[in-house]
Amino acid sequence: MQVSSPSQILVLEDCAQSAGHALACAFSSSDEFEAALIAERRAEGRYGPRKHRKQLLITATAIALATAVVVISIL
DSSP: OOOHHHHHHHHHHHHHHHHHHHHHOSSSSHHHHHHHHHHHHHHTSSSSSHHHHHHHHHHHHHHHHHHHHHHHHHH
């Protein structure tokens, strides 16, 4: 490609500068990117509420204790 006028050179430089800005990253490190990604996913509700897991653990523990009491009382 042959550039013949100064205006074409300026347009070409502007395009090159715009392309460089398009590749720039908004995060300074991968840790910052991952933290933002996790926060976004939590806000969407992808990971689910933690209360549900805690309640499930408490219920399972109660069932295990009740079963142990029944087995011990039979012996």
